Amino acid sequence: MRGILNKQLTQRIIFMLLAYAIVQLLVSTNIINAYLQATLVTICINIILAVSLNLITGFTGQFSLGHAGFMSIGAYTCALITMRVPTIAGFLAGVLMGAVMAALVGFLVGLPTLRLRGDYLAIATLGMSEIIRIVFINLDSITNGAAGLNDIPRFVNWPWLYVFVAGTILLIRNLLKSSHGRACIAIREDEIAAEAMGINTTKYKVLAFIIGAFCAGIAGALYSSYFYYIKPDLFGFLKSVDILVIVVLGGLGSISGSVLAAVLLAVVSTYFQSFPEIRMILYALILVIIMIFRPQGLLGSKEISISMFNRMGKLFAFGKGEK
């Protein structure tokens, strides 16, 4: 048993290093050029956003439409810090502070609103993210109002992106594998039964909200540091919907589904840049078609895992042996 576990762990580490090395190779050989690098950054940021929203909506079952609000808090916090301290240390402090601030707001907002269910919670979180946006517009002296912040120093590169994406996925995956994660899923499945089993439903809903907001804060911080320009309107209702689209498309309750959908949508959207007139029509059409044929999302609630490939490998080997 121990041997198998170790083998799985080794395979996982090899897979993670491989993913890093391949992209690093493509970047250094300039196959991923400056233009495609923007897509790469978008993919990574969207993965963090989608996986963390999946924790809230897909696994814990709390319908949130305010993820862009948490993202904006991370973006502004990190931007303000790195503009004053333009060093790597400043950048890391900015990401951390951005995440912590977003988590704090998540906690303050979550405590009263998570009593609400379904559509009511969605409206409350939507209102919350609008309030955050309007606060940023009106805090002229700090945030430069609707014009936004310019010339934010850029520290984001592939190694940093990788660290934060892998960190987010591991954090949320391990959380979900723990008994805390079981509690979250039980709340999604049946809140009353979960409470009757002795699960503190409020605690776990708020916990999911805080961790989701924390990761969204990281995503926002990375965004501001790469695109060196942010304004409140970037983090409006539509941004929240974009993230939700990735989560639903990948499958509510599937981390690998969120990753897959984030990659797919970014690639599709980059490819369609060459057809600007019909770009949005095609994009919407793809979403509609996928939702017709895969209403549960690309992966449903399943996960792509390394052990799955192992099983497939064994199956093939077995088939060959038979012949």
Add this chain to the structure above:
Amino acid sequence: MLEINNLNVHFGVIHALKGISLTVNDGEIVTLIGANGAGKTTTLRTISGLKKPTSGDIILNGENITGMSAQQRVNKGISHAPEGRRVFPAMTVLENLEMGAYLRKDKPEIARDLKMVYDLFPVLSDRQKQPAGTLSGGEQQMLAIGRALMSRPKILLLDEPSMGLAPLLVQEIFNIIRGVNKAGTTVLLVEQNAMMALQIAHRAYVMETGSIVLHGTGEELLQSDQVKKAYLGG
């Protein structure tokens, strides 16, 4: 074991429980019967902490638990199998049963109770890897009872275990409830199937629109003209 004194519960302006009092002694099966909307489910939900009372006391083994949260009450030995089964549909049978032991840390004892539940309901053992949502109604009810037993309760609250089940299954479920009770768990049973409930109950309370109107042994109430007329069809 369990004592309820003068319990009042409101839903907004609606006075759902109007000062009810009842007692469940150690080792008993006590049933609460009555028509729809009499307040039976509300009584159970208030005992397990899912609903807060306006006034009154709930006392478990001499300790006043009225102000405690649902979690604390599970730890104190109250387990509630809620109305409508409410299994976790996307989780497997095994995961559902493990959720029942969520607050427990004693792994070897949990494994023993899991085996006990599988002995009680062999069909659950056959289906332990299957998502609970794919079970039949009767199997889901067995799972709901099994899950409630996994917290190793002192008192088991069962809300309409016979709902929507075929007569043969109802008989089986009631036999199992009797078995669970014989094995040492006190049971408070809410039922609409008054005939079956009164047959296995040591004592019974009859509720009508938020109040307890009648109380006696199961045998007495089966013979009572009032109960016969209202609930037993003759």
